[in-house]
């Protein structure tokens with residue numbers, strides 16, 4: 070009879086792909102803190118030891134061996150933490166490799182779980198690397214039957230969790246590397262609550278936190294009781310150690326009241342779910358009095374609302390890309406427009422204003438407002454601003470190239486030359502002073518090709534690459550609402566978007582208004598809707614055709630763009646893989 074709670078610690082840590090020593094140290098620190106908090110079990114995220122996703126590092130046998138050596142180190146050190154069982158995400162190996170979780174403690178490796186369901190869609194490529202697991206063992210820990218699963222496993226209603234539940238699991242630990250996109254938290258919560266209630270067990274869901282190239286892992290680890298009720302939630306977008314006392318007695322009681330699983334249990338083949346005994350003896354957890362973790366222990370952290378969540382994802386994704394690739398500072402071309410303003414604000418929030426350098430590069434076509442607004446923004450943010458006028462370089466470049474370009478108006482070539490001069494200036498400052506260049510193009514521009522190759526596309530990281538222009542405005546207003554006074558000048562929010570590459574130029578000269586454009590882009594580039602469907606949705610057929618053409622034509626440009634933070638279900642990165650050389654056109658009668 071279980072009357073003693075099981076204390077579990079969910080170590081929501083920010084590890085770095087390939088930093089095997091750093092990750093092992095971080096896991097070890099989490100193990101020590103969990104032990105100090107009196108936890109019976111501490112869990113770490115999916116592939117915590119290697120970082121997630123390790124991609125083609127997994128094709129290097131030396132990398133796999135090095136990860137196994139770090140696991141061995143953790144097993145040996147676990148002797149120093151008696152009574153604590155740790156679940157460690159790592160890469161296992163026999164004649165193949167597996168996305169695995171080791172269950173370790175008291176200097177021993179008790180058992181291993183291999184991920185069953187390998188995601189191979191969207192941004193995931195796990196069939197490229199891993200063999201799927203088959204066994205679904207249960208671990209008896211402190212007298213409680215605990216099943217381990219890894220990320221995708223729990224998204225299937227009939228996955229290994231069902232086997233473990235039928236075999237008597239009272240608690241399921243699901244360790245994750247689940248990337249963020251707006252709206253996903255709600256979907257996860259519904260799915261996890263359903264799994265917990267349908268199987269009559271406690272689900273402890275631990276997610277990774279941190280940025281990795283284009284992905285952001287949002288943390289927000291959660292625990293659901295056997296009724297499907299949320300009983301604990303960790304912070305989003307931050308490291309956290311969530312310590313939760315699980316009322317396992319309540320699982321047993323509810324099974325007597327709701328005996329559906331009895332029938333299904335009869336169909337179970339016991340060899341499918343071996344039970345590995347870690348500790349059958351029940352040791353009550355200590356009271357948390359006097360424990361430094363008391364203030365940060367069991368709790369339901371409030372969930373962030375939509376814009377706060379997206380903004381936090383952009384900040385974390387930018388910070389981790391910049392820092393984990395070895396930079397400490399960033400540089401942004403400030404045009405006085407909304408895109409470069411929001412990019413600079415995100416950079417300042419991510420890295421600290423002292424680490425962001427703004428550069429104003431006025432030309433003959435720059436309005437007075439573009440200069441004063443850039444200055445005002447820099448002042449509001451507390452970032453350094455330098456001015457490098459481009460007029461002279463522009464004129465000299467055209468003069469020097471005259472033999473090649475000929476006489477007259479050079480049109481678009483001259484417009485793009487200005488963007489390229491600016492790109493060159495930023496990259497030269499980056500070479501000399503070391504900051505990474507943040508590009509400012511938004512998703513609407515990326516989709517339509519409204520940006521200059523080797524011009525405003527030149528840089529290391531594209532902060533707004535997955536943020537449609539209409540959302541750029543929403544996020545700017547949201548960020549302005551946070552402080553005592555707005556950081557982005559009102560004039561920036563109100564002026565008509567313009568590339569200022571020729572006199573009086575407006576974005577709407579080349580593109581439909583963003584309020585019309587963005588929903589069509591979502592339907593076409595994110596949802597792959599057909600021409601007919603979009604017309605049936607009420608969009609103007611001529612406009613739909615034009616937008617489709619712009620998107621189709623600019624695939625080559627996107628392929629050369631820097632990476633940026635994914636915040637939608639379908640970003641222009643690993644999520645969307647279209648051929649560049651491609652004659653298919655989805656048009657009426659195609």
Ligand SMILES: Nc1ncnc2c1ncn2[C@@H]1O[C@H](COP(=O)(O)OP(=O)(O)OC[C@H]2O[C@@H]([n+]3cccc(C(=O)O)c3)[C@H](O)[C@@H]2O)[C@@H](O)[C@H]1O
Pocket residue numbers: 481484485488510514518519520521522524525567568570576579625649
């Ligand atoms: N399939 C393909 N594969 C590889 N390369 C390909 C290609 N097709 C063209 N190209 C190359 O790409 C070049 C055309 O691309 P690119 O040089 O970028 O120039 P392009 O796309 O022609 O022009 C840039 C557009 O972006 C607008 N813009 C620029 C800067 C900032 C903003 C803003 O508001 O943020 C807007 C600008 O007003 C203009 O409409 C061609 O000359 C050719 O060299």
Ligand SMILES: Nc1ncnc2c1ncn2[C@@H]1O[C@H](COP(=O)(O)OP(=O)(O)OP(=O)(O)O)[C@@H](O)[C@H]1O
Pocket residue numbers: 401402403404405406407408409410428429430431432435439491509510511514525566567568569
């Ligand atoms: N005068 C300028 N000074 C500094 N940087 C500039 C200037 N003009 C353009 N840039 C850089 O080139 C990027 C492309 O800007 P552009 O003005 O062409 O259109 P945009 O996409 O509407 O951006 P924004 O809203 O920031 O103006 C800018 O975001 C900025 O980083």
Ligand SMILES: NC(=O)CC[C@H](N)C(=O)O
Pocket residue numbers: 115188219220221222224245246247248
């Ligand atoms: N790492 C994984 O298995 C992730 C897949 C999962 N469906 C998610 O995005 O949450």
